[in-house]
Amino acid sequence: MKSEIKTYTRPQIKLLLIFDHGVLILGAAFMILPVLMLLQMTTMPDLFNMKTGPSLAIGDQLDDNFRKAMFEADGFSGANTGVRMLWNSMILGLGFAAGKIVLGMMAAYAIVYFRMRFATFAFWIIFTTLLLPLEVRILPSYEIVQHLGMLNTYQGLIIPLIASATATFFFRQYFRSIPEELIEAARIDGAGPFKFFVDILVPLSQTMIAAMFIIMFVYGWNQYLWPTMITTDEDMFTLVRGIKQITQSLEGTSLPEYGRANMLALVAILPPVLIVIFFQSWFVKGLTESDK
Amino acid sequence: MKRAAFTNRWLPILLLVPQISIIGIFFYWPAIHALRSSFYLQDPFGFSETFVGFSNYASLFNSPAYGRAAIFTVCFTLLVTILSLGIALLLAVKADKVVRGAKTYRTLLMWVYAVAPPVAGVMGLILFNQSWGPIADLFKSLGWDFALGVHYYDTAFAMVLISVWKQIPVNFIFFLSGLQSIPKSVREAAMIDNRSTAGRFWDVTFPLLAPTGFFLLITNITYSLFDTFGIIDTVVKGEPGNNPMTLVYKVYVDGFRGNDLGGSSAQSVVLMVLVLAMTVFQFRLVERRIHYT
Structure with missing residues (x-):
């Protein structure tokens, strides 16, 4: 297929490059944001989470939630820590x-x-x-x-x-x-x-x-x-x-x-x-x- | 088999016994059992059964619920396959092109492969939460009264989005490795002949990716049918109610929740035939697959 010769100027090349990176950054953000949201919620008190859901705030509950998740059980037998x-x-x-x-x-x-x-x-x-x-x-x-x-x-x-x-x-x-x-x-x-x-x-x-x-x-x-x-x-x-x-x-x-x-x-x-x-x-x- | 093979008589049998016996006990026997149960009607307590011929199949194909599930499965499979293949192809083309940060992008786009489907479902439940889920909020601000688990199409939308998210990495990895296996000489020749990036993509790169694409098409259909089980089960919270469900999920719901062994087995047999058809189709494709190297 023959198309007319097109040459890109330096700013145009730069613009294309920014576009490529933009697409990739959007894609990466799409993949990672849901997990960051989970992480954010683990730092907040449960009452806050229940009322507001995910937010941009970072709380101090991380180690407390970690302790609860790893060492406390919620079932009847108490075995599923x-x-x-x-x-x-x-x-x-x-x-x-x-x-x-x-x-x-x-x-x-x-x-x-x-x-x-x-x-x-x-x-x-x-x-x-x-x-x-x-x-x-x-x-x-x-x-x-x-x-x-x-x-x-x-x-x-x-x-x-x-x-x-x-x-x-x-x-x-x-x-x-x-x-x-x-x-x-x-x-x-x-x-x-x-x-x-x-x-x-x-x-x-x-x-x-x-x-x-x-x-x-x-x-x-x-x-x-x-x-x-x-x-x-x-x-x-x-x-x-x-x-x-x-x-x-x-x-x-x-x-x-x-x-x-x-x-x-x-x-x-x-x-x-x-x-x-x-x-x-x-x-x-x-x-x-x-x-x- | 190699020319210079060993001639030992019992060793190969011994080597094959563990694999073959597991297949016999846990694959063939259940499959045959499902085939048999599909022609019987069991009483709810499991004490007796009567031979009913094809009546389980007849009531299956006459059931509106089964028809709805079948239509949903087709739409769901099409949407998930097209969207995840399309997005992954775009990302792979860009990741193949950039030089700076190429490795970082690759890692960021493939790690979700290791996330278990039900965990993806949990993230979906939060994102679409009715009172404060970020995506649900976004839709509400646009005037769409989004309600997961209440409105049929809203639940379907969430299932599709989560399933696409989970499937992008596999497609991305295969497309990227397909792109990277295109010889440099071919790329350079194309550069000389065709200066437009888009033209080069559709005339050279895309046809060269076709074998990978065909293979991924089958993989994605299989994924949408079977591997989305964990996502669907989490999103509907095990309470199917009026929610959309796929044919595979319906086998589980009818068999375990409904205790309808005959009907569930008939559904299993229908799915086996479907998988068989797809495998045959895949093999014919592979046979005809064109190799450019």
Whole structure:
């Protein structure tokens, strides 16, 4: 396509640059303002929050609200303190990530490195799990966990969800890109399948493991529907599960505890957000390479 | 499979057993169970069931509530997908262009990926609070009597806005990495041929981003259907009442709140067919996907 030659003058270029930055600053503000609003409300007394809502004022209630959110429970049993929920979230996130990576690597290893009659069949069985999101099989899944007596347990929270097509495909893709000569050399040197996996494949996959770990940790930490259904004991609540309790407790009471509730919401987002920010390059790698 | 593979017989089976057995117990069995229950009518106490053929499906497709939820789901999905893709594309193009502060902008625009959907819902509840929510106040000053949870369209608006907010980062990351994979030589050639920035974008950059766009289209539809559950549940506070809800949320409400196992299972099966159709569609797209490199 031919258009007439257009040249920009120096002030015009400057104006364009300001426009570009303006768009980006607006976008960044759109993303961050809601969270700053939560933070602001945690510094104010509850009475003020109830009457005025979010404002520009900064109060002195931050540490008081933090203490209430982390060490006081609002339930009947007194078990769901912030610290307890943080612990449960951590177990769910770590268990999820570790489980999915171990199972995914094992399955990918079997599919890529072994002569096996039903490799394609196994691949398809794993693939079809993508067609069955938790939300469409939620009731019967609940019943099975109930029959197995796994309600209100960590096993029940983690195991039913750790089969992972995403992790399996991610490692399958990566294993396939590893040069053939490597396994030939390893076999000449007398390495068996177990030694090859532990001493060569796992160390080689370190970056991939880190990338997948971040994605799956965030994914596990942020689980909502499953923990909501299978945990009823307050000492098994995760932070994200506790959110439901929080919003419900804001409804009925005469003086809703916005400071405490918002503090818990902030504690719920802080660990995954920090991980994503600090391990950004691994995170982006895990995300863009696992979904394609 | 590699040429130089191991020939061990039992080891691969052993390696696959944990994954496959979890899939069998927690994926296939529930799915089959849902399929079966969709042809039965259960009494409310769970003591007996009778085979009713397709009557659960018939009453589903004749139910006005299901029709309303289906229409809402389509509109909701379209709005969330178009808005979050559009905004993310604009931001990615700008973030790819600027030099100063590029890394800071990138971080500020992607961290929301890690925010759990129900927490996003909590922020929405405050922003749209009827007595002092900042956005609700803004609308009221413009003469729009905004009432979350009371007016159908107001609640729908809040759900769309929160869902878009939560989805922008994923789209941004993929668009940005798509943009950055366009070779420098191609960009420079385009610069020589076409001096107008907009013209260059639509003639060169946009077509090169098409594969990423198609992929994101499917991702966003899936997100709008399934991953918005936490947002919707928080915004309606678990009390669906007269509020808008998506088909996925309705499966949960009818199954758990309504105790209508047969009807809920029929809805699950309809959704499974929908996901199947989308996956097939995605694969045909991927097969035809053009690679320019």
